[in-house]
Amino acid sequence: MNETMSPMRKTREPTVHRAYAIFLLCACVLLGSCRTSEGVFTVFVASSMTEFINIMLPELAAEFPDVQVQVNIAGSGTLVNQIAEGATADAVLLAGASQMDRLQSDTAFQPPVSIARNTLTVVVSSETHREVNTISDLQNSGLQGAICVRGAPCGALALEFSETTNLDLSGTTREPNVKSVLAKVLRGEVDYGFVYRSDARLAASEVRTIDLEGLDLLTTSYSVALANSDEISLSFLEILTGRKAAMTLEDLGFLKP
Amino acid sequence: MRTRLPRRVRIVALLVIALVATPLISLLLRVPWARIPSILRQEFVTDALVLSLTSSVLAAFIALFLGIPVAILLSRLDGLFASVTRAVMMLPMVLPPVVGGAALLFAFGRRGTLGSALEDASGVVLPYSLGGVVLANAFVAMPFVVLTIEGSLRGLDSRFELAAASLGANEFRTMIKVVLPMVRSSVIAAGVLAWARALGEFGATITFAGNIPGKTQTLPLAVFVAMETDQEAALAMSLVLILVSLGVLLTMRDRWWPAR
Numbered sequence: 259m260n261e262t263m264s265p266m267r268k269t270r271e272p273t274v275h276r277a278y279a280i281f282l283l284c285a286c287v288l289l290g291s292c293r294t295s296e297g298v299f300t301v302f303v304a305s306s307m308t309e310f311i312n313i314m315l316p317e318l319a320a321e322f323p324d325v326q327v328q329v330n331i332a333g334s335g336t337l338v339n340q341i342a343e344g345a346t347a348d349a350v351l352l353a354g355a356s357q358m359d360r361l362q363s364d365t366a367f368q369p370p371v372s373i374a375r376n377t378l379t380v381v382v383s384s385e386t387h388r389e390v391n392t393i394s395d396l397q398n399s400g401l402q403g404a405i406c407v408r409g410a411p412c413g414a415l416a417l418e419f420s421e422t423t424n425l426d427l428s429g430t431t432r433e434p435n436v437k438s439v440l441a442k443v444l445r446g447e448v449d450y451g452f453v454y455r456s457d458a459r460l461a462a463s464e465v466r467t468i469d470l471e472g473l474d475l476l477t478t479s480y481s482v483a484l485a486n487s488d489e490i491s492l493s494f495l496e497i498l499t500g501r502k503a504a505m506t507l508e509d510l511g512f513l514k515p
Numbered sequence: 516m517r518t519r520l521p522r523r524v525r526i527v528a529l530l531v532i533a534l535v536a537t538p539l540i541s542l543l544l545r546v547p548w549a550r551i552p553s554i555l556r557q558e559f560v561t562d563a564l565v566l567s568l569t570s571s572v573l574a575a576f577i578a579l580f581l582g583i584p585v586a587i588l589l590s591r592l593d594g595l596f597a598s599v600t601r602a603v604m605m606l607p608m609v610l611p612p613v614v615g616g617a618a619l620l621f622a623f624g625r626r627g628t629l630g631s632a633l634e635d636a637s638g639v640v641l642p643y644s645l646g647g648v649v650l651a652n653a654f655v656a657m658p659f660v661v662l663t664i665e666g667s668l669r670g671l672d673s674r675f676e677l678a679a680a681s682l683g684a685n686e687f688r689t690m691i692k693v694v695l696p697m698v699r700s701s702v703i704a705a706g707v708l709a710w711a712r713a714l715g716e717f718g719a720t721i722t723f724a725g726n727i728p729g730k731t732q733t734l735p736l737a738v739f740v741a742m743e744t745d746q747e748a749a750l751a752m753s754l755v756l757i758l759v760s761l762g763v764l765l766t767m768r769d770r771w772w773p774a775r
Binding site for chain 2 (some may be wrong): 408428430433
């Protein structure tokens with residue numbers, strides 16, 4: 259028995275050791291990649307601010323050429339959840355006061371600075387077979403609409419609008435963020451969607467817009483908060499509150515804070 | 516008789532088991548046990564629960580009904596054609612479900628290759644409807660049916676079939692009365708697997724059928740939404756999904772791991 263076993267052990271052991279070595283190597287690489295690395299500035303950004311941040315980031319890159327900027331874009335509710343569960347961000351740009359409040363109470367971020375406001379509007383797909391000209395037309399049966407999930411400020415606003423005007427939005431599909439509502443309208447998968455005025459303006463050539471009348475009061479505010487006050491964080495804040503930022507925001511269809 | 520289990524195998528295995536169990540136990544630690552009854556009575560939760568059960572059961576039956584003929588065909592084929600067909604049939608199992616959902620949209624969506632014709636002909640629009648949820652669920656669940664049933668059909672002794680045929684049964688009757696009953700237990704296993712896969716389906720559903728509370732918002736989708744607004748509700752619904760899945764695995768244990 260032993261005689262037959264020993265040659266086998268000799269051939270097997272190195273293979274097992276090699277497998278262990280490969281496993282350990284993978285584990286090290288994996289753990290190493292989880293650590294926050296130096297020289298990276300991470301910004302969490304609400305979906306509706308995608309275009310704005312893409313325009314503004316080169317300014318930061320010009321001031322700090324050695325720093326790599328990472329951007330994480332999602333619905334504001336998702337972003338706050340990610341941070342509450344341990345994701346590290348150097349700065350956040352959120353939509354909605356309630357999500358910012360949640361961030362402030364759950365984490366050690368500095369007090370927020372408000373940079374803009376936005377209001378909702380309805381975009382109608384060019385593919386729709388029906389007449390949709392006014393808000394009350396949305397009530398027609400056979401129309402499929404989309405709004406954001408309640409956790410995203412665009413969804414909270416749409417539901418608030420629905421409550422104040424008795425517009426039935428119960429049959430609408432709830433998308434994780436405003437960009438996916440807009441994408442569904444653009445692809446013609448849904449007939450209409452509640453998106454921000456700024457998003458509607460971006461897609462103005464491809465969709466029709468119905469303005470929500472008398473509802474200027476329903477707005478969401480955007481604010482920036484920093485995790486710490488190092489040099490790069492402060493200049494990031496300076497850039498986002500500066501003149502160029504204000505002009506860019508206005509061009510994109512945002513309202514003044 | 517077996518040789519003694521090597522100690523390091525035992526240690527590594529126990530460590531890995533602990534590692535897999537930790538996230539699940541951590542979830543259980545956060546479940547708001549006292550509030551569970553009131554959470555599960557909330558309308559969006561009961562809606563999601565009923566919808567999940569209905570759509571997953573329907574999807575499992577559809578996957579079985581459509582998957583069995585494919586399994587039979589593949590069990591009789593060999594060569595390149597069979598390999599390619601099998602790979603295509605297995606794709607929904609390995610693809611990211613979102614990709615599956617997007618593919619369904621391009622086929623059955625309003626502007627899809629089949630969807631637009633379907634809408635013109637019958638007025639039926641599959642996305643954003645219960646039908647859409649069932650279709651998405653059946654799409655991802657069917658590979659489990661094909662895989663499970665084809666495997667046991669290949670292991671069958673063909674003499675029974677030949678005997679039935681020699682006694683005058685036609686091919687279809689042989690299939691229904693002789694072959695399928697012989698693989699009965701794997702048909703049941705396939706159905707249960709398909710059902711479990713459909714119950715947990717998320718990506719294809721939200722992409723193809725949307726997320727309409729009370730209409731297409733299944734339990735996994737409701738968990739996803741609640742994570743941002745009502746984490747306790749998300750945990751309670753997760754608990755339901757964990758218990759159901761665990762129940763399925765335990766009832767099927769004899770089939771997959773026969774006692775020695």
